[in-house]
Amino acid sequence: MASLSSPLRLCRGILREIRAIKGPEYKQSLAYNYVLDQFRKNQITGERYCRAQEEALHASHSYLCLLTSTRQHMALYDIYHGKGQRDTEEMAGIVGLRLPTQPGGKGWEK
Amino acid sequence: MLRNLVRLHSRVGHALSPPIVCPRSQALKLPLPLLSVNSKYYSIITERKKFYEDVSISHGEAGGMFEINLDQRKLKTPGGKLFTAPNKALAIAVANEWDTQKDTVKFYSMHMTTLCNTALDNPTFRSKDQMITAALKYLETDTICYRVEEPPSLVELQNNEWDPVLNWIEDRYNVVVGSSTNILGPEIPQATMDTFRQHLGSYNFWSLTGLEYVITQLKSVVLAFALIDKHITVEQAVLLSRLEEEFQIGHWGNVEWAHDVDLYELRARTAAGALFVHFSSESSTVKRKLMQD
Numbered sequence: 001m002a003s004l005s006s007p008l009r010l011c012r013g014i015l016r017e018i019r020a021i022k023g024p025e026y027k028q029s030l031a032y033n034y035v036l037d038q039f040r041k042n043q044i045t046g047e048r049y050c051r052a053q054e055e056a057l058h059a060s061h062s063y064l065c066l067l068t069s070t071r072q073h074m075a076l077y078d079i080y081h082g083k084g085q086r087d088t089e090e091m092a093g094i095v096g097l098r099l100p101t102q103p104g105g106k107g108w109e110k
Numbered sequence: 111m112l113r114n115l116v117r118l119h120s121r122v123g124h125a126l127s128p129p130i131v132c133p134r135s136q137a138l139k140l141p142l143p144l145l146s147v148n149s150k151y152y153s154i155i156t157e158r159k160k161f162y163e164d165v166s167i168s169h170g171e172a173g174g175m176f177e178i179n180l181d182q183r184k185l186k187t188p189g190g191k192l193f194t195a196p197n198k199a200l201a202i203a204v205a206n207e208w209d210t211q212k213d214t215v216k217f218y219s220m221h222m223t224t225l226c227n228t229a230l231d232n233p234t235f236r237s238k239d240q241m242i243t244a245a246l247k248y249l250e251t252d253t254i255c256y257r258v259e260e261p262p263s264l265v266e267l268q269n270n271e272w273d274p275v276l277n278w279i280e281d282r283y284n285v286v287v288g289s290s291t292n293i294l295g296p297e298i299p300q301a302t303m304d305t306f307r308q309h310l311g312s313y314n315f316w317s318l319t320g321l322e323y324v325i326t327q328l329k330s331v332v333l334a335f336a337l338i339d340k341h342i343t344v345e346q347a348v349l350l351s352r353l354e355e356e357f358q359i360g361h362w363g364n365v366e367w368a369h370d371v372d373l374y375e376l377r378a379r380t381a382a383g384a385l386f387v388h389f390s391s392e393s394s395t396v397k398r399k400l401m402q403d
Binding site for chain 1: 366
């Protein structure tokens with residue numbers, strides 16, 4: 001049931017995400033070097049079926065999923081999420097009113 | 111959107127407060143939500159102006175733990191402890207999250223950091239046993255085991271998609287987990303619970319935090335196990351968890367501001383949980399073989 005992509009696609013995908021995050025100097029970032037390092041290390045194996053390689057592949061797939069979905073979630077959040085309420089003073093000011101003041105303080109305030 | 115805010119403050123997604131060493135001089139005239147000063151761990155700050163430039167990690171001496179440095183200052187957990195990660199991969203994932211932030215630090219998007227904070231602080235003082243019991247409670251009402259009787263296309267979809275995973279887990283752990291259309295849910299035999307309990311007991315505290323998080327997000331123990339055992343990918347697990355919703359979307363149409371937002375958020379959280387478990391329970395060795403010809 002595990003239809004994982006090839007390592008090359010995963011590696012490219014992750015690096016593309018890192019580039020989208022960091023901008024032009026993405027090659028100096030920690031994550032970039034670490035990811036490349038890991039992919040290189042796990043490449044060489046004498047076994048035909050290497051469990052560690054499968055695990056590393058699954059982990060990198062999960063990381064790619066994490067990066068992409070966080071980015072997409074934030075994009076939608078910025079569009080659709082409510083911006084919060086204004087301060088009551090501001091809101092009153094919009095219609096030209098002012099909040100009442102009580103010089104002795106309200107009953108429940110210390 | 112109150113629903114989103116409520117989900118942010120779930121117990122495990124233990125909201126972050128900024129590191130204690132940082133100056134509080136910036137004028138908080140931004141439309142920030144309320145600051146609750148009473149609770150110790152639970153200040154409802156969802157965003158903060160970005161107060162650092164560089165993020166780096168450093169390798170501590172004691173126990174080989176990794177720390178995160180924001181502009182020369184060490185990162186701390188909301189509980190005040192020094193933030194330490196047990197291995198480099200996790201440290202880099204967290205550092206990358208902090209690095210991703212631009213202008214404002216959005217704590218609700220930093221899932222790895224949140225998970226690490228929960229594991230380090232343990233704000234609700236839970237023991238391993240309590241966590242295992244809580245995790246297994248989800249088995250009695252597992253998504254995969256709860257089937258509908260109509261409409262027939264949904265029944266068929268559920269059988270086609272969910273049965274293979276059920277068969278896999280029954281084979282892999284040598285247990286019996288049935289599915290049922292009963293309102294009370296499936297009858298899980300005690301032997302199954304014992305096997306799972308024993309299996310969960312073999313994970314360390316950090317991995318268990320992550321695992322319980324994944325179970326809570328997917329609302330299914332079976333799917334969480336399938337994901338952690340690397341039988342299915344994160345996207346597949348999320349799809350199977352939301353199967354009925356996807357079915358209804360296919361029928362009635364997709365609503366971007368609800369369905370897509372939920373989907374991406376669920377994917378992000380589940381991916382973070384899966385990665386967290388993977389990093390917390392792995393150990394890597396490099397064996398060099400001599401070249402033979």
